[in-house]
Amino acid sequence: MGLLIDGKWHDQWYDTEATQGKFVRSQSQFRNWIVSPTELDPNDDTHFPAESGRYHLYVSLACPWAHRTLIFRHLKQLEQHISVSCVHPHMLENGWEFKDEPRFQDKHVAAGDPLHDFQFAHQLYTHANPDYSGRVTVPILWDKQRHTIVSNESADIIRMFNSAFNHLTGDQEDYYPESLRSEIDTLNERIYDTVNNGVYKSGFATTQAAYEEALHPLFETLEFLEQRLASKLYLTGDQITEADWRLFTTLIRFDPVYYGHFKCNLKRIMDYPNLNAYLERLYKTQEVANTVNLEHIKQHYYYSHDTINPTRVVPVGPAILFRTEI
Ligand SMILES: N[C@@H](CCC(=O)N[C@@H](CS)C(=O)NCC(=O)O)C(=O)O
Numbered sequence: 001m002g003l004l005i006d007g008k009w010h011d012q013w014y015d016t017e018a019t020q021g022k023f024v025r026s027q028s029q030f031r032n033w034i035v036s037p038t039e040l041d042p043n044d045d046t047h048f049p050a051e052s053g054r055y056h057l058y059v060s061l062a063c064p065w066a067h068r069t070l071i072f073r074h075l076k077q078l079e080q081h082i083s084v085s086c087v088h089p090h091m092l093e094n095g096w097e098f099k100d101e102p103r104f105q106d107k108h109v110a111a112g113d114p115l116h117d118f119q120f121a122h123q124l125y126t127h128a129n130p131d132y133s134g135r136v137t138v139p140i141l142w143d144k145q146r147h148t149i150v151s152n153e154s155a156d157i158i159r160m161f162n163s164a165f166n167h168l169t170g171d172q173e174d175y176y177p178e179s180l181r182s183e184i185d186t187l188n189e190r191i192y193d194t195v196n197n198g199v200y201k202s203g204f205a206t207t208q209a210a211y212e213e214a215l216h217p218l219f220e221t222l223e224f225l226e227q228r229l230a231s232k233l234y235l236t237g238d239q240i241t242e243a244d245w246r247l248f249t250t251l252i253r254f255d256p257v258y259y260g261h262f263k264c265n266l267k268r269i270m271d272y273p274n275l276n277a278y279l280e281r282l283y284k285t286q287e288v289a290n291t292v293n294l295e296h297i298k299q300h301y302y303y304s305h306d307t308i309n310p311t312r313v314v315p316v317g318p319a320i321l322f323r324t325e326i
Contacts, residue, residue: 001304002095002122007131009122011093013307014204021207022214023200026135028153030128034141034160036167048143048150050164052081055150056115057157058124058140060087060096061106061293062300064196064249065154066139070109070291071245072161077169082161085110087121087138089299095136096121104299108290115144124149155188158242175242183236187243194221196250203262203308211263219266222275229274233281240285248282251275252292255318257301261308270323280322294326 002011014023032046040049048055057073059066073082086109087096097120100111118124122136128148141150141157151157162175176184194217201214225247228235235243250258251269258264270276283289302314319325 001091002093003133003135004122004125005133007126007129007133009094009120016204016206016210021205021210023204023210025197025200028137028151028156029132029134030149030152031156032150033156034150034164036164039164048146050160050168052168053083054143054145055082056142056144057082057084058087058113058121058138058142059084059109060089060091060138060300061109061291061296062089063138064253065137067249067291068154068245069139069141069157069161071249071288072158072175074288074291075175075245075286076161076165076173077171078161078165081165081168083114085112085114086296087111089296089303091300091304094120094122096138104296106293106296115142155246158245162242175240175245177239177241180236180239180241184241184243187235188246190221191225191243191247191250194218196246199250199254199258199262199264202264203258203305215264215266218264222267222269222272226272226274229278234278240282244282248279248288251279252283253297253301255321256294256298260315261301261305270320276322280324283322 001013002009016023032048034048034050034055036050041047057069059070070084073079073084086106088099088101088111089104098111098113098118105111116123116127121138121140124140124142125132125136137152139154139157140152143150159176166172198214198218202211202218205211205214234240235247254264255268255270259268269279283292298314302309303312306312
């Protein structure tokens, strides 16, 4: 675990001393946009054209943020247009690594860096910007033509995937429809702060107070969502939107990892009947299950975060997901 400072790699854990034990997430720094041919402004160098075969998506199968982008690539039928590969689940002194170890092979996503054969993800960042300072995170959306990172922000990448390539795929499904935008934005804001990032704030807290400050809002939001789903199939009604997929990638990791490793243990998702059924419903939608790799998920968190789990022993369970034996 580390970061780049002026293009040089430094192995250091998150510094929570300056923030009274609280984990504070940094902002993503590559925020360009892939746009459809009708929206493309050739004089705007933050615009990248939506072209088949031009972009590569680097993900970690363990990471909830990267997982969103993998789901959108699948749902929006972009598999033929955007190539993908994954990092090794263990993130150690060199950060994310490209290493193809047989025991971690995934059925659907190849491991490694097929474009440059780099060993570490931080080499992609310095290839794009030799003086880069900041964290080296996944997902990374790479442009094979301009040899740079288009975006390292999952919230932006799923929006691009949602609409920019429709002319190539013919897929018009819209997960951020105009009529629901303000409702989706409001849900996203609360869920990001208290759930998606809330589990990290709980797990990476280094004081009791910082941990509890994250834990209670997390469970308040889960109760709120449980109530909401009593009368709705999905967060905004009958239609699946990006708000659902953004929540899904955290919920699927909750019982296997966050409940134990991140101490989010007031209740399991399994203990909420509506959330449990909702999670199972999303999991069974359009082969999204193929994007879930529980082995990468458990190995990543329990093995990489040695300040939280110094023995690096990875739990065998849970044996049950969605109240069903797995
Ligand atoms: N805001 C980013 C966050 C991505 C992120 O934090 N990814 C984690 C993996 S779950 C990571 O790569 N962390 C490495 C680090 O912080 O050094 C996004 O949503 O894309």
